[in-house]
Amino acid sequence: MATPAGQRSWHASPAVWPVLGIVSLVLLNALFDKLLPGGPGLFGPGAFLRLSMRDGVPAGALVDILNYGGAIAILALGMTPVIATRGVDLSVGSVMALAGAVAASLVVADVPSIAALATALAVGAACGLCNGVLVSFGGVQPFVVTLVLMVAGRGVAQLVTGSQITTFHDPLLEFVGLGRPAWLPLPMPFILATAMLGATVLALRRTALGLFTEAVGSNPEAAALVGVRSRLLVAAAYVFCGLCAALAGLIAMANIKGADPFNAGRNAELAAIFAVVVGGTSLAGGRMCLLGAFAGAFLLQALTTTMYARNIGADVAPLPQALAILAVCIVGSPPVAAMLGRRRKRTP
Amino acid sequence: MRALLASRNLPSLAAAAILAVLVVAGSVRFEHFASVGNLSNLLGDYAFVAIAAVGATFVILAGGIDLSVGSMVAFTAMLAAWLVDRGWHPLATVPVCLAIGAALGAAMGGLIHAFALPAFIVTLAGMFALRAATFLLHDQPLGIVHPFLSWMSRDAAVPLGGAALPARAVLMLAVVALGAIVAGRTRFGRRVYALGGSPRSAEAMGVSVGTTTVAVYALAGACAALAGVVFASAKRAGDPTALVGLELTVIAAVVIGGTLLSGGVGSVGGTLLGVLILGVIRLLIDFQGNLNAAWTSVATGVLLLAFAGLQRALAGLGGWADRGTGGAARIEPRLPR
Amino acid sequence: MTPAERLNHPAASPPLVDVRGVVMDYPGVRALDRVSFDLARGEIHALMGENGAGKSTLVKILAGRQRPTAGTIRLGGTEIRPASTRHAEAHGVSTVFQEIDLVPTLSVADNICLGREPTRLGLVRRPRLRARAAAALRRLGIAIDLDRTVEELPTAIQQLVAISRALDCDARVLVLDEPTSSLDASETGTLFEALRRLREQGLGIVFVTHFIEQVYAIADRITVLRNGARVGCWTTAALSREALVSAMTGRRLEAVHRGPAAAPEREPIGAPAAHAPPALAARDLGRRRSIHPVSLHVSCGEALGLAGLLGSGRTELARLLFGADAPDTGRVEVEGRPLPVGSVRAAIAAGVAMTPEDRKSQGLLLDFSVRENIVLALQSRRGPLHPLPRAEQDRLAAHYIEALAIAAPGPDTPVGQLSGGNQQKVLLARWLAVQPVVLILDEPTRGIDVGARAEIERLILDLRARGMAIVLISSELDEIVRLCDRALVLRDRTAAGALAGEALDESAVLAMVAAAPASASIANRTVDEDAG
Structure with missing residues (x-):
């Protein structure tokens, strides 16, 4: 779906790897539960596979993965086109915090919640526009531009909330994160992420935007020589990424019914890059795989949930993630690719 | 010709002017702003930033980037505190931290060179991994008590016009001076500049790119480690949540100080100027009293972008670098990377 | 003793460099x-040959960048086997490559001494370093500020700094790879002045170039390579320009010329058709340091060849026509309507198409499928929001795979896996799909096998017959003659003349390529003076 049908058979799609990763992580956890002396067994209370009903909705580790992975998946969907154009957006975590802060502050100030949501999304898009214009028209390296917003954006979020956690009670805002529609007993973040996946795939693959984005990242000179508007496209990728980050920020905010400018979106940039890279999009640009990034996000959340289940703190979680990103990058690096390519025989 | 020289020096002149304006504005607005006491406090408070920035200057001069610096400083600070907590003498932690910092830096440099990976992704991974490692070491702030540290903060100071310059400020000035000599007066320094100016030419001219890259990141790691020890001794604590976002401050200091983000041009002395500007801004915000500390990071970010944009604009004008027909075969890609 | 006299007494001084029977094998080539x-x-020895002749391989071997498969290199009678650039330099053989190897951000003095800085106690001794740099520059007879950064200097001075750096390590042999390719006439003059000085100082200089006039201006002897083999070695005075071009291209000039070479023509070639504006017309189209203003036009159903040696400005002209570079002078019209300058999008919209010279780095998306590569230009013209339906894409891909006989396992095969000829066909298909009015083909048959080449040539003839206007760049003269109605001959980045109809044959083109310019004292005509 993320890659045009017929272009690659299913087992060649990079999305397979994160899916296999999720499956093996879940199995590993089940095995742990079963074999550990004094463990809960396969479906006992506290077991990884156990699904219980809480307040009429399913709960458990598997539901947690879908729930908390949703925001990461949305981030990853936004990050994918940026990375495909040879860029990167380090500011997604801060944009999350900023969007949450804006929405919460507005709601607390009695602005209608729908207007607050819209404003927060617009702020995210504006952040992306700043990044995109500075990168594509200003010619400043993407990681420098977005590093500024990564650090300063969090500062702005603190200014917005007055350096405190702004809590609120608003049905619509809470629904974004905590909602469980009656007709679909799944966590709202997962539903939103799936909808975003569908929308993104439609927008990029049912138009030529995806092809052009990949062309710009794959061979900028060739793209320019067929008349692709590279700069506009690059700027648009950052705007979309900012928009996605804002949506993810709203979900994170809704999950805790409050905007925390200090901790919202912490390590989110790492999570998003992890998902994209594991999902088969190269940091060198070019081909992108939206479905892979989507699956990669849930692999990351599965990893985090596993670590929680094994009582490893959230603060330590980035260590294996960072190492995994490095490993994937090394496997895909030019020297290693050349080494592997020498073995593979080319068709004439 | 003079115009060329002037445009090349424009960022440095702008930086000096900004510092002057800030100091004048501060003195006009607040009493006792421009005092020797404030200066020595500033040098003391920003000593660890400047020490880390010296290492970052080498990395950026060589055309690289180090995003791991904040985590590296926090990690080594925690390591030092942790060792002192187990009964080590504070001075004994210095060589250990320096060695570990240099080794971690060298490892990142090695990955960047051996696998032709972008520096920002390797050091970004380093940033998160080291932060997590800090938590792994000790997941709470860890205060340390040691007679040596008490003596350091109380008595180890150089008298300076009625005030006292803390020992860590003296150490910082020494590191800056040493860095300036290494950058400007040694073969290694020349290689760093050459590598940043044009990696391809540098290699063709006999510069060992791999060795230089590894050495530069090792140097940056060692500087960050020293900064960590200084930070721990000043705060008399290690804190796993400290110094998030320090990388922005450090990179901004380097860039404001006149070092090109694309590498090859800049100086260690300029970096000290950049640190001072950021320090004075912080001081102004503190003096103002009613301002949120978050303004510091906003101001830092805006300044970094302004100077990065200034660099690009000057390069684009061609006044800075009229490369003729791109004589050195510099083909500007149509798409900025 | 003049160099020529020295050459007449070979016994008096044994050759400085003696390369014997060198073989260089690459996989399959x-x-x-x-x-x-x-x-x-004390000799300047020109090394000449067309693309693929083996010049650059020989230069790399001399420079120590590559080791030959067989053969010997003797320097002053003793055999050497340079294993690296440094090693070659230690023997006294210094090479300055075309892409000047200097660090643009470092000063002149630092560049000259980089890696060889004099030090004491680990610290660089600035005064001694500057003295050494100054001494090296003095040998060339130039005075420049040692503290200027290299990027501030004009290209010619950069060349001289690179040569100074080469001299700083006691060079006895200087190899210059295309040193003048981006210099204007006065800059070339400065460089030649310096080279003559070095020749007087006894250095041996190997001078690789494409510019025929420069060879006659400075070289003592000429060695010509073709297809990896030596054609011969002559003293410059003994070799006519025509003979040199014949030796380089392997095509014999007829004994009787078809009249004197035409003077550079300022008017559009041929008379434009009276009833309709030409498909593509350019008037005084020029760009500083790239191509001297040129006028041309080509009508529907007509093929115009751009002939000339490598580096004569063919590709530069094509890029100006397509809007890939912005011209300093002149303008382009398509079917009578002027194009905005320097806009590829406008050119495509008006019906101009171009397949670039380097199909891998400038044309194809190698990891993309044949289908995607074929639809890319058409899709770009339609805009991103009007995607070609998948069925239409498949139809286009299938159509062109069949029509152009593209040998690919299927439309979804990555283009990178195809052979060069099939890649070229994919690139052609991409532009045919937009049904252009004008098709500019830059070296469409380079590096592809004979069979594919014949097919592409047939295709070009077919497109011409169907009314497309074609601009064809080719190093293969026979291709130009066979496929084109008219040809514009470029030499040293200027239009040397035009040939049409009966007059267009290989020897006429060669004569024009080889003709001495009107003013024989000029090494290569400056591009600036007319452009400015």
Whole structure:
């Protein structure tokens, strides 16, 4: 779906790897539960596979993965086109915090919640526009531009909330994160992420935007020589990424019914890059795989949930993630690719 | 010709002017702003930033980037505190931290060179991994008590016009001076500049790119480690949540100080100027009293972008670098990377 | 004793460099086949040949960047086997490559001494370093500020700084790879002045170039390579320009010329058709340091060849026509309507198409499928929001795979897996799909096998017959003659003349390529003076 049908058979799609990763992580956890002396067994209370009903909705580790992975998946969907154009957006975590802060502050100030949501999304898009214009028209390296917003954006979020956690009670805002529609007993973040996946795939693959984005990242000179508007496209990728980050920020905010400018979106940039890279999009640009990034996000959340289940703190979680990103990058690096390519025989 | 020289020096002149304006504005607005006491406090408070920035200057001069610096400083600070907590003498932690910092830096440099990976992704991974490692070491702030540290903060100071310059400020000035000599007066320094100016030419001219890259990141790691020890001794604590976002401050200091983000041009002395500007801004915000500390990071970010944009604009004008027909075969890609 | 006299007494000074029977094999290709070459002290020896002749391979071997498969190199009688650039330099053989190897952000003095800085106690001794740099510059007879950064200097001075750096390590042999390719006339003059000085100091200089006039301006002897083999070695005075071009291209000039070479023509070639504006017309189209203003036009159903040696400005002209570079002078019209300058999008919208010279780095998306590569230009013209339906894409891909006989396992095969000829066909298909009015083809048959080449040539003829206007760049003269109605001959980045109809044959083109310019004292005509 993320890659045009017929272009690659299913087992060649990079999305397979994160899916296999999720499956093996879940199995590993089940095995742990079963074999550990004094463990809960396969479906006992506290077991990884156990699904219980809480307040009429399913709960458990598997539901947690879908729930908390949703925001990461949305981030990853936004990050994918940026990375495909040879860029990167380090500011997604801060944009999350900023969007949450804006929405919460507005709601607390009695602005209608729908207007607050819209404003927060617009702020995210504006952040992306700043990044995109500075990168594509200003010619400043993407990681420098977005590093500024990564650090300063969090500062702005603190200014917005007055350096405190702004809590609120608003049905619509809470629904974004905590909602469980009656007709679909799944966590709202997962539903939103799936909808975003569908929308993104439609927008990029049912138009030529995806092809052009990949062309710009794959061979900028060739793209320019067929008349692709590279700069506009690059700027648009950052705007979309900012928009996605804002949506993810709203979900994170809704999950805790409050905007925390200090901790919202912490390590989110790492999570998003992890998902994209594991999902088969190269940091060198070019081909992108939206479905892979989507699956990669849930692999990351599965990893985090596993670590929680094994009582490893959230603060330590980035260590294996960072190492995994490095490993994937090394496997895909030019020297290693050349080494592997020498073995593979080319068709004439 | 003079115009060329002037445009090349424009960022440095702008930086000096900004510092002057800030100091004048501060003195006009607040009493006792421009005092020797404030200066020595500033040098003391920003000593660890400047020490880390010296290492970052080498990395950026060589055309690289180090995003791991904040985590590296926090990690080594925690390591030092942790060792002192187990009964080590504070001075004994210095060589250990320096060695570990240099080794971690060298490892990142090695990955960047051996696998032709972008520096920002390797050091970004380093940033998160080291932060997590800090938590792994000790997941709470860890205060340390040691007679040596008490003596350091109380008595180890150089008298300076009625005030006292803390020992860590003296150490910082020494590191800056040493860095300036290494950058400007040694073969290694020349290689760093050459590598940043044009990696391809540098290699063709006999510069060992791999060795230089590894050495530069090792140097940056060692500087960050020293900064960590200084930070721990000043705060008399290690804190796993400290110094998030320090990388922005450090990179901004380097860039404001006149070092090109694309590498090859800049100086260690300029970096000290950049640190001072950021320090004075912080001081102004503190003096103002009613301002949120978050303004510091906003101001830092805006300044970094302004100077990065200034660099690009000057390069684009061609006044800075009229490369003729791109004589050195510099083909500007149509798409900025 | 003049260099020429020295050459007449070979016994008096044994060759400085003596290359004997050098063979260089790459996988599947023999780049050099038993090539011999010698260089005397105090001699400037030109090394010439067309693309793929083996010049650059020979230069790399001399420079120590590559080791030959077989053969010997003797320096002053003793055999050397340079294993690296540094090693070659230690023997006294210094090479300055075309892409000047200097660090643009470092000062002149630092560049000259980089890696060889004099130090004491680990610290660089600035005064001594500057003295050494100054001494090296003095040998060339130039005075420049040692503290200027290299990027501030004009290209010619950068060349001289690179040569100074080469001299700083006691060079006895200087190899210059295309040193003048981006210099204007006065800059070339400065460089030649310096080279003559070095020649007087006894250095042996190997001078690789495409510019025929420059060879006659400075070289003592000429060695010509073709297809990896040595054609011969002549003293410059003994070799006519026509003979040199024949030796380089392997095509014989007829004994009787078809009249004197035409003077550079300022008017559009041929008379434009009276009833309709030409498909593509350019008037005084020029760009500083790239191509002297040129006028041309081509009508529907007509093929115009751009002939000339490598580096004569063919590709530069094509890029100006397509809007890939912005011209300094002149303008382009398509079917009578002027195009905005320097806009590829406008050119495409008006119906101009171009397949670039380097199909891998400038044309194809190698990891993309044949289908995606074919639809890319058409899709770009339609805009991103009007995607070609998948069925239409498949139809286009299938159509062109069949029509152009593209040998691919399927439309979804990555283009990178195809052979060069099939890649070229994919690139052609991409532009045919937009049904252009004008098709500019830059070296469409380079590096592809004979069969595919014949097919592409047939295709070009077919497109012409169907009314497309074609601009064809080719190094293969026979291709130009066979496929084109008219040809514009470029030499040293200027239009040397035009040939049409009966007059267009290989020897006429060669004569024009080889003709001495009107003013024989000019090494290569400056591009600036007319552009400015």
